[in-house]
Amino acid sequence: MIKLSRLTDYSVVVMSQMAQDMSVTRTAPELAAATGVPAPTVAKLLKLLVKGGLVESWRGVNGGYALTRNLDEITAADIIEALEGPVALTACVDGSDADCGVEALCPMRGGWEKVNRAIRTALEEVTLAELSQPVDFLMAPPAPEAETSAGRD
Numbered sequence: 001m002i003k004l005s006r007l008t009d010y011s012v013v014v015m016s017q018m019a020q021d022m023s024v025t026r027t028a029p030e031l032a033a034a035t036g037v038p039a040p041t042v043a044k045l046l047k048l049l050v051k052g053g054l055v056e057s058w059r060g061v062n063g064g065y066a067l068t069r070n071l072d073e074i075t076a077a078d079i080i081e082a083l084e085g086p087v088a089l090t091a092c093v094d095g096s097d098a099d100c101g102v103e104a105l106c107p108m109r110g111g112w113e114k115v116n117r118a119i120r121t122a123l124e125e126v127t128l129a130e131l132s133q134p135v136d137f138l139m140a141p142p143a144p145e146a147e148t149s150a151g152r153d
Contacts, residue, residue, distance in 0.1 A: 002119075004084065005083065005084060007044070007083055008083040008084055010042075010045055011082070011083055012128065012131050013037060014031050014035055014037060014042055014046070015049070015055070015079070016131070016132035017034050018031065018055070018066065019067060019132060022066065022070070024066075025058060025063065025064030025065060026066070027063070028043045029042075030064075046065050048082055048083055049065075051082070052078070052083070053082070054067065054068055054069070054078060054079065056068050070129075071127060071128040071132060072127045072128075073127070074127060075123065075127055075128070076123040076124075076126040076127075076128075077120060087120045088116060
């Protein structure tokens with residue numbers, strides 16, 4: 001199973017909160033209170049997001065954090081790379097930071113590269129603006145009313 005870390009998921013929640021008003025800088029404790037993500041986790045992910053160039057920080061009395069770009073300019077790929085490193089399904093694909101001992105002999109390298117490119121392209125097409133959209137949960141249709149035996153005669 002391909003699974004993103006909880007920290008990556010939380011980063012989308014925190015960045016979506018930051019995008020509510022792009023003109024306001026927010027502190028880590030404010031973001032933690034607004035999102036329900038624990039304060040130490042928010043502080044950790046903000047450092048990673050700053051390092052990844054998605055968030056900027058200011059020190060001092062009016063200090064805090066703000067997004068570096070608009071929501072429609074930040075992609076899911078950007079967020080994943082900031083938190084987890086390059087999108088690489090296996091050690092042998094371009095961009096992987098792992099080494100494969102049999103890469104030169106492996107007949108599967110080209111196939112995995114194609115899959116990795118397709119996933120990366122898909123992640124680059126989804127923006128934080130789209131990820132931040134509220135979800136309309138479809139309500140289940142009401143259960144059909146039970147027939148009564150009196151109506152069958």
